[in-house]
Amino acid sequence: VMVLYSDGVTEAVNTQREEFGTENLIKVIETHHQSDAQKIVDSVRQNLLDYIGDTQIYDDISLVAIKQN
DSSP: OEEEEOHHHHTOBOTTOOBOHHHHHHHHHHHHTTSOHHHHHHHHHHHHHHHHTTOOOOSOOOEEEEOOO
16 A cells, blocks of 8 residues: 655644644554555545544645555
8 A cells, every 4th residue: 555645634733733643644544554545545534634623724635545456
């Protein structure tokens, strides 16, 4: 699995101004690495949105997953 992402993913902050970070991104990918690429993207997106809650998004959030079958 290859996941490409913009800094807006890891730098997105929650209501306590804590960044989502690389560690959270890796955890989601590790949890869903056996899923198809779309499921990986959907899972990261949902986890990110849950993490930031009502916080305004200030940067682009771009994410691509590539997986060989």
